[in-house]
Amino acid sequence: MGSRREEEEEDAPQSLLLTATDGRRQRGSNHSASPATAVVVFSTLVAVSGSYVFGSSVGFSSPAQTGIMDDLGMSLEEYSVFGSIMTIGAMVGAVMSGKIADQFGRRRTMGISEMFCLWGWLAILCSKVSWLLDAGRLSIGYGIGVLSYVVPVYIAEITPRNLRGTFTTVNQLMICIGVSVMWLIGTFIPWRTLALIGTIPCLLQVLGLFFIPESPRWLAKVGRWKDCESSLQRLRGENAEISEEAAEIREYTETLHQLSETRVFDLFQQEYVKSLIVGVGLMVLQQFGGVNAIAFYANSIFISAGFSGSIGSIAMVFVQVPCTLLGVLLMDVSGRRPLLMVSAAGTCLGCFLTGISFLLQDLQEDKGLSPILALMGVLVFSGSFSLGMGGIPWVIMSEIFPINIKGSAGSLVTVVNWFGSWVISYAFNFLMKWSSEGTFFIFSGICFLTVLFVAKLVPETKGRTLEEIQASMNPFRAN
Secondary structure, three states: OHHHHHHHHHHOOOOHHHHHHHHHHHOOOOOOOOOOOHHHHHHHHHHHHHHHHHHHHHHHHHHHHHHHHHHHOOOHHHHHHHHHHHHHHHHHHHHHHHHHHHHHOHHHHHHHHHHHHHHHHHHHHHOOOHHHHHHHHHHHHHHHHHHHHHHHHHHHHHOOOOOHHHHHHHHHHHHHHHHHHHHHHOOOOOHHHHHHHHHHHHHHHHHHHHHOOOOHHHHHHOOOHHHHHHHHHHHHOOOOOOHHHHHHHHHHHHHHHOOOOOOHHHHHOHHHHHHHHHHHHHHHHHHHOOHHHHHHHHHHHHHHOOOOHHHHHHHHHHHHHHHHHHHHHHHHHHOHHHHHHHHHHHHHHHHHHHHHHHHHHHOOOOOOHHHHHHHHHHHHHHHHHHHHHOOHHHHHHHHHOOOOOHHHHHHHHHHHHHHHHHHHHHHHHHHHHHOHHHHHHHHHHHHHHHHHHHHHHOOOOOOOOHHHHHHHHOOOOOO
16 A cells, blocks of 8 residues: 555656645635725726726827828838837837836836836927937837736736636726727827827826735735735735635745746746647737737728728727627626637638628629628627737736746737737738738638637636636646
């Protein structure tokens, strides 16, 4: 009997994290669902102020284009540099985001990011020459590159597991609202006033950060156990019982500390491969499905298809916001995977309809149908993307990576997202010159692959603690 036990210990080494998490679950982790306390709601609202900054930055360039080019005498090529340089800044910010968030904490990292955004908006507001305009846009890009990582991570780490999906998806809702507000008010006010308005959410988040707690999981990671428990108690309510959740966080974190420190290249080891494939794969498929091609060039797409650009853009606003809100409400009801598959299937259909509209135009068949199909295709794509593909990849990214690699892995995933954004936004006009219908059929095919990818590889994370998710996906061994 003793020899058999020794053989089992030698031949079947157990995952430390799975053992710790299963042990906690066996001791009664079926605790009741936690409510959304005022502190959790307020902390989330402060965090997603950064998401609004993200959206308003993306939405600024389109309505401001004519005014900036006229006032500063910029050519179309110079303005294209201004529009695209934000993506370069975002990639730089994304590279550094994980390390900054691990070094300084989630809350302070959001504050640092907003300083870059605030300086960028002020530079744009006061610019008389194009180089200052570009410098401001680059600074904003750096700030939102960091924010695009740290905001969903912070929200995921402070919210109860039964509410985590809904609250994390508010990140995408605020991005969508930020873009939409800039599109709408930008048609009525001067571009400098629009830039001034862009500073308001930056200031609101900076002020709000003084009143919200730090992530208890980050505090646990850096060994500040008393602060971790204090933050968790504040988030769950003064009279809430937090001993079980605090013990689970502590047990999981102490187990991680038994493992060797991870470096960037360690991310590609076997124990992390599943999380990395899911995180990177979702970001690649999200961007190469054509979202930024449609978001950045919707106006020209409508005009090319023979439809009114202004009416089409306004219609997109009225589709995107309700669909994003619906996705938020459904997140913790339907689960991540079903919503992702429905969303990806909808984007596939939207791109296919848009491709058909251009095909009919090229064949000179039923020109009256072509603009209608283009409008239907873009609206179906926008609504479907807002429902799930826009926000859920960021939710899953914030859930699947354990705390010891979250910085490096999160940075990599965010860089991949921004690089894909740059590739598609840069290449789209060239693709359209090659074949308008072919471009959208390619996007449609990639969206179809997304459905298969989600069905085969993406785990369902609804209703599970972060520790349970991460332990199941990352079978670590003691070194």
